[in-house]
Amino acid sequence: MKALYFESFGGPEVLQYGDIADPVVKADTLLVKTTVIGLNFADIYRRRGHYHIEQHQPYIDGYEGIGIITAIGQAVSEYEVGERVLFVDVPFANAEVVAVPVDRAIRVPARLTDEEAVTVGLQGLTADFLAHDLAQNRPGDPVLVQGISGGVGQLLAQLLVADGQVVYGVASSATKAQAAYEIGAQQVFRREDDWSSTHQNYFRTAFDGAGVTLLDSLKVTQKRGRTVFYGMAGGNPPKVDPIALMKDSKNLMTGDLWDFLDSAKSRQARADRLFHYVLTQQVQAQPAKVYALAEGAQAHRDLEAGAYAGKLLLKP
Ligand SMILES: NC(=O)c1ccc[n+]([C@@H]2O[C@H](COP(=O)([O-])OP(=O)(O)OC[C@H]3O[C@@H](n4cnc5c(N)ncnc54)[C@H](OP(=O)(O)O)[C@@H]3O)[C@@H](O)[C@H]2O)c1
Known part of the structure; x- marks a missing residue:
C-alpha cells in the first residue's frame, strides 16, 4: 500500500x-x-518528535480517517465487510489501509x-468533551x-x-x-488588542488550545471559574503558579480526549451526541x-502556517 511516512523527526521535509x-x-x-x-x-x-508516537519502522503519522471494511478478524461479529467506519484514535492512519481495533470503530x-464525518470527527469529539465533560457550563454563562x-x-x-x-x-x-x-459569537477580540485588561475575572470558562495565551486565559477567568487548557497550537504554555490561582479561587483544568474515549460504547455514544448537533x-x-495523501508535506506546512481556517484532509 501507499503511505505517508518519515524516518527521523523534523520539519515537513522529513515526510515521504x-x-x-x-x-x-x-x-x-x-x-x-x-x-x-x-x-x-x-x-x-x-512529526516534530514532541508527542507520543507508536514505534513503527518507518514512522507513520495520523490517527483519524474513514473508509470501507475490506477484511475482518476472526473474533469480530459486530461488523461486516463493505460497511463504512470512522476512527479518530487509531495509529498509522496516513495510509491506504489501516488496521482498526474493533472497539475503536465508529x-x-x-x-x-x-468528508463531512472526518471534518467533524476528532475535532468535534474534542469540542464535545471540552464542553460537556470538562466545562459543564450553564445556559447564559459567558x-x-x-x-x-x-x-x-x-x-x-x-x-x-x-447549549x-x-x-x-x-x-x-x-x-x-x-x-x-457568523456562527453566533457575541464578541470577537482581535489577538493584537488589549482585550484581557478590560475583561479581567469575566468569563465562567476560558477554553485555551493555543497554550502561549494561558496567562491571559487565567486573567479573564472569573473567581471560582475555570480555564480549560487543552493544547499548544501557538507554542508551549508559560509556567503557572498554583498559589496565585488559589488566591483568586481560579481552577485550571486539562484533559485529553483519549482518556474520555475509554470504551466502544462511550466512543459511539459521544459520536452520536456530536452527530445529532451536526x-x-x-x-x-x-x-x-x-490534499492528495502524496501531498501530505504541503498539508503539514499549511496547517503549521495557519493558512486555512477549516479542516485539512488527505485523500489516498
Ligand atoms: N486535549 C485534547 O484531547 C485535544 C484533542 C484535539 C486537539 N487538541 C488541541 O487543540 C488545539 C487546536 O487544534 P485544531 O485542530 O483546532 O488546530 P487549528 O485548526 O490549527 O487551530 C489552532 C488555533 O490556535 C490559534 N493560535 C495559533 N497560534 C496562536 C497564538 N500564537 N496565539 C493565540 N492563538 C493562536 C489559531 O488562531 P487563529 O486562527 O486566530 O490564527 C487557531 O484558531 C491544538 O493545540 C491541538 O493540539 C487537543
Missing part, C-alpha cells in the same frame, strides 16, 4: 510518500481501506458524507474560546452557542473574527481543504 507493507488483520481488528484521512495538530507534534449516519476560528475552536463555539452560553472569542484577523460572528445543523464545519 511511498510503498509500505500492508497491515495484517488480527483477531479483533478490521482492515479499513481509507477514503479520507484527517490531519490534526497532534500529527505535527508527532458508525456514521448515512446522511453524512465521508465563555471565551481562544482561537475561535480554529478547527476545534469553531466547533466548540457552535456547541456552546447551541445557550454567551460565547466570546479571540481571532488573529478580521476575516476569522467575521467567521466567528444533523440538526446546530454545528456546521467549514468546508475542508483536501
Whole structure:
C-alpha cells in the first residue's frame, strides 16, 4: 500500500510518500481501506518528535480517517465487510489501509458524507468533551474560546452557542473574527488588542488550545471559574503558579480526549451526541481543504502556517 511516512523527526521535509507493507488483520481488528484521512495538530507534534508516537519502522503519522471494511478478524461479529467506519484514535492512519481495533470503530449516519464525518470527527469529539465533560457550563454563562476560528475552536463555539452560553472569542484577523460572528459569537477580540485588561475575572470558562495565551486565559477567568487548557497550537504554555490561582479561587483544568474515549460504547455514544448537533445543523464545519495523501508535506506546512481556517484532509 501507499503511505505517508518519515524516518527521523523534523520539519515537513522529513515526510515521504511511498510503498509500505500492508497491515495484517488480527483477531479483533478490521482492515479499513481509507477514503479520507484527517490531519490534526497532534500529527505535527508527532512529526516534530514532541508527542507520543507508536514505534513503527518507518514512522507513520495520523490517527483519524474513514473508509470501507475490506477484511475482518476472526473474533469480530459486530461488523461486516463493505460497511463504512470512522476512527479518530487509531495509529498509522496516513495510509491506504489501516488496521482498526474493533472497539475503536465508529458508525456514521448515512446522511453524512465521508468528508463531512472526518471534518467533524476528532475535532468535534474534542469540542464535545471540552464542553460537556470538562466545562459543564450553564445556559447564559459567558465563555471565551481562544482561537475561535480554529478547527476545534469553531466547533466548540457552535456547541456552546447551541447549549445557550454567551460565547466570546479571540481571532488573529478580521476575516476569522467575521467567521466567528457568523456562527453566533457575541464578541470577537482581535489577538493584537488589549482585550484581557478590560475583561479581567469575566468569563465562567476560558477554553485555551493555543497554550502561549494561558496567562491571559487565567486573567479573564472569573473567581471560582475555570480555564480549560487543552493544547499548544501557538507554542508551549508559560509556567503557572498554583498559589496565585488559589488566591483568586481560579481552577485550571486539562484533559485529553483519549482518556474520555475509554470504551466502544462511550466512543459511539459521544459520536452520536456530536452527530445529532451536526444533523440538526446546530454545528456546521467549514468546508475542508483536501490534499492528495502524496501531498501530505504541503498539508503539514499549511496547517503549521495557519493558512486555512477549516479542516485539512488527505485523500489516498
Ligand atoms: N486535549 C485534547 O484531547 C485535544 C484533542 C484535539 C486537539 N487538541 C488541541 O487543540 C488545539 C487546536 O487544534 P485544531 O485542530 O483546532 O488546530 P487549528 O485548526 O490549527 O487551530 C489552532 C488555533 O490556535 C490559534 N493560535 C495559533 N497560534 C496562536 C497564538 N500564537 N496565539 C493565540 N492563538 C493562536 C489559531 O488562531 P487563529 O486562527 O486566530 O490564527 C487557531 O484558531 C491544538 O493545540 C491541538 O493540539 C487537543
